[in-house]
Amino acid sequence: MTVTANAKPGGRTLLRPALAAQRRSLLVLAAWSLLEAAPVLLSGQLVAAALDRGFLAGELAAGLAFLMLYGTSMVLGAWAARHAVTPLAAIVEAARDALVRAVVQARLAHAVQGSGPTDASTVARLTRQTEAVRQILATLLMMVRTVVFSLGAALAGLATLLPEMAGVTLGCLAAAGALLALLSVLFRRRYREALVAEERLAGSAGHAVSGLRDVLACGGAGTATRRVGQDVDANAAASIAAARIGSCRIGVVVIGARIPLVATLAMAPWLLRSGAVTPGQVLGAVTYLVSGLEPALRLFAQSLGNMGVQLQVLLRRLADHTAGPPEPPARPGAVSPGPGHIPSLSLRGVTFAYGPHSAPIVDDLDLDVPYGDHLAIVGPSGIGKSTVANLMAGLESCRRGEVALGGTPLAGLAEPWLREAVALVPQESYVFAGTLRENLAYLSPEVSDDELARAADAVGLAPVVKRLGGFDAAIEQAAALSEGERQLITLVRAYVSPARLVILDEATCHLDPAAERRAEEAFAARTGTLIIIAHRISSAMRARRILVLDGQSVRVGDHHALLRDSPLYADLANTWAAAPAGTRA
Numbered sequence: 413m414t415v416t417a418n419a420k421p422g423g424r425t426l427l428r429p430a431l432a433a434q435r436r437s438l439l440v441l442a443a444w445s446l447l448e449a450a451p452v453l454l455s456g457q458l459v460a461a462a463l464d465r466g467f468l469a470g471e472l473a474a475g476l477a478f479l480m481l482y483g484t485s486m487v488l489g490a491w492a493a494r495h496a497v498t499p500l501a502a503i504v505e506a507a508r509d510a511l512v513r514a515v516v517q518a519r520l521a522h523a524v525q526g527s528g529p530t531d532a533s534t535v536a537r538l539t540r541q542t543e544a545v546r547q548i549l550a551t552l553l554m555m556v557r558t559v560v561f562s563l564g565a566a567l568a569g570l571a572t573l574l575p576e577m578a579g580v581t582l583g584c585l586a587a588a589g590a591l592l593a594l595l596s597v598l599f600r601r602r603y604r605e606a607l608v609a610e611e612r613l614a615g616s617a618g619h620a621v622s623g624l625r626d627v628l629a630c631g632g633a634g635t636a637t638r639r640v641g642q643d644v645d646a647n648a649a650a651s652i653a654a655a656r657i658g659s660c661r662i663g664v665v666v667i668g669a670r671i672p673l674v675a676t677l678a679m680a681p682w683l684l685r686s687g688a689v690t691p692g693q694v695l696g697a698v699t700y701l702v703s704g705l706e707p708a709l710r711l712f713a714q715s716l717g718n719m720g721v722q723l724q725v726l727l728r729r730l731a732d733h734t735a736g737p738p739e740p741p742a743r744p745g746a747v748s749p750g751p752g753h754i755p756s757l758s759l760r761g762v763t764f765a766y767g768p769h770s771a772p773i774v775d776d777l778d779l780d781v782p783y784g785d786h787l788a789i790v791g792p793s794g795i796g797k798s799t800v801a802n803l804m805a806g807l808e809s810c811r812r813g814e815v816a817l818g819g820t821p822l823a824g825l826a827e828p829w830l831r832e833a834v835a836l837v838p839q840e841s842y843v844f845a846g847t848l849r850e851n852l853a854y855l856s857p858e859v860s861d862d863e864l865a866r867a868a869d870a871v872g873l874a875p876v877v878k879r880l881g882g883f884d885a886a887i888e889q890a891a892a893l894s895e896g897e898r899q900l901i902t903l904v905r906a907y908v909s910p911a912r913l914v915i916l917d918e919a920t921c922h923l924d925p926a927a928e929r930r931a932e933e934a935f936a937a938r939t940g941t942l943i944i945i946a947h948r949i950s951s952a953m954r955a956r957r958i959l960v961l962d963g964q965s966v967r968v969g970d971h972h973a974l975l976r977d978s979p980l981y982a983d984l985a986n987t988w989a990a991a992p993a994g995t996r997a
């Protein structure tokens with residue numbers, strides 16, 4: 413999974429790609445919905461025929477036959493409605509997956525950059541809102557198709573049966589639409605306020621509950637209750653205001669459906685007397701208005717309007733939360749050296765402490781690591797080896813002094829260039845859900861399968877690739893792999909990366925000595941500089957040079973020179989040599 417930063421999707425753009433990808437399911441859904449609307453389309457015509465050509469003409473059997481036909485069309489409609497559920501589920505689940513992906517990616521990007529809160533309550537709220545979107549979208553889609561197809565069918569039927577009333581009905585529907593649009597604008601505003609009030613209440617109540625013991629211990633129960641109470645009142649007031657606007661929607665049904673019905677009934681005597689229409693046509697028109705148009709309009713105004721606005725507001729809120737963090741400011745004057753650049757590493761007077769008042773972990777360190785060198789760093793636990801590695805990779809900035817790559821201070825190098833030139837592999841291996849290939853090619857997306865196979869062979873991952881079933885094998889849970897297997901995956905990932913300086917910070921600690929040797933030798937033979945924070949003295953013995961950190965002084969040399977010159981190194985090496993071969997750590 414890539415963590416994208418700075419994406420600021422709009423509410424609708426969160427759903428659009430997911431819906432576009434489900435075009436086929438949308439078409440299937442439309443086809444079933446068309447069939448489902450058949451009873452509405454036929455209703456008025458069949459009722460009119462039953463009356464005019466059946467009961468009023470003295471043909472009882474014909475009248476009943478038309479009514480039975482109407483009943484059959486209703487069974488057909490119910491059958492179609494049942495089949496519409498499958499494509500609907502496919503659309504909604506795809507939309508939910510897209511939303512969850514967007515939300516998780518954005519929160520990860522924030523967490524990586526350390527911007528914005530990503531605590532448990534934020535994640536819980538976003539999960540709740542995503543679930544609400546899924547439910548609303550499912551109901552909304554179900555209703556939209558009912559409304560669109562039923563309204564269309566009722567109007568089409570009315571136009572064929574009683575064209576005079578179809579015009580009047582269209583005019584009334586236009587007026588109802590205008591009223592609904594106005595109410596929707598007002599409702600959207602109120603609903604958004606209600607949602608913000610609910611979020612504020614969830615935040616304040618969550619804080620109060622999580623710190624309940626401290627609140628009670630400090631005698632702050634009254635203040636906490638008052639604050640949460642204010643948020644409860646604000647939430648209730650906002651919800652009531654939204655509900656009031658919602659209740660005005662009944663006016664839409666009155667204008668759009670009841671006025672045409674009253675007009676039809678009022679004009680019926682005159683139309684019948686003039687001979688322009690038959691009693692069956694009048695009854696058919698009333699059927700279209702009462703059983704087709706009014707239920708659809710009621711659904712549209714009362715449920716659809718509310719839900720549409722709720723969906724819009726929820727998506728807008730989610731879009732705010734799925735906006736990635738701002739791009740880190742570009743380093744002024746940062747350079748990206750060309751591809752032929754030889755990144756020799758130098759540390760001059762490097763001093764670093766974790767806090768402004770803490771004693772330095774690294775004090776006035778000078779070191780030159782020429783390009784192509786193989787350096788091991790050794791020292792007792794907690795002495796600062798990982799800290800030095802982080803300083804070399806530019807993950808920490810020194811308090812005094814300078815770390816430079818190819819003569820350019822790290823702070824003067826463009827961040828993307830630095831991240832490509834230097835790979836630091838920590839002890840904890842990050843293996844994510846995806847295919848094995850995606851995991852291995854994470855730092856070099858263009859790498860071929862042949863190159864991956866060669867790297868896996870060199871580093872010692874080949875048996876794992878074979879066991880998993882090749883590079884296309886899915887890794888669903890990193891926990892299903894052993895710690896050593898995970899380390900081999902992250903090692904191959906760094907091996908095939910374009911990095912010219914690789915720092916292994918105890919990155920082989922879960923491998924057995926033979927596997928560690930194989931991996932280190934592969935990295936030593938790879939083009940570029942290799943720095944290893946040594947987990948075993950055997951790693952140091954394989955290096956061209958060794959840096960010993962003992963807290964007071966810094967010594968650099970090869971194994972034999974250090975045995976002579978560094979009591980700490982001699983001690984570490986002798987302890988290691990004295991241990992039985994199988995227990996040497």
Ligand SMILES: Nc1ncnc2c1ncn2[C@@H]1O[C@H](COP(=O)(O)OP(=O)(O)OP(=O)(O)O)[C@@H](O)[C@H]1O
Nearest residue numbers: 766767773791792793794795796797798799800918
């Ligand atoms: N983020 C941090 N904040 C404060 N102190 C830290 C932080 N990281 C490390 N330290 C402290 O800095 C010192 C050096 O830690 P570091 O991890 O660099 O040592 P190390 O030599 O790599 O240790 P080990 O061999 O056990 O991994 C330790 O005392 C550690 O507790």
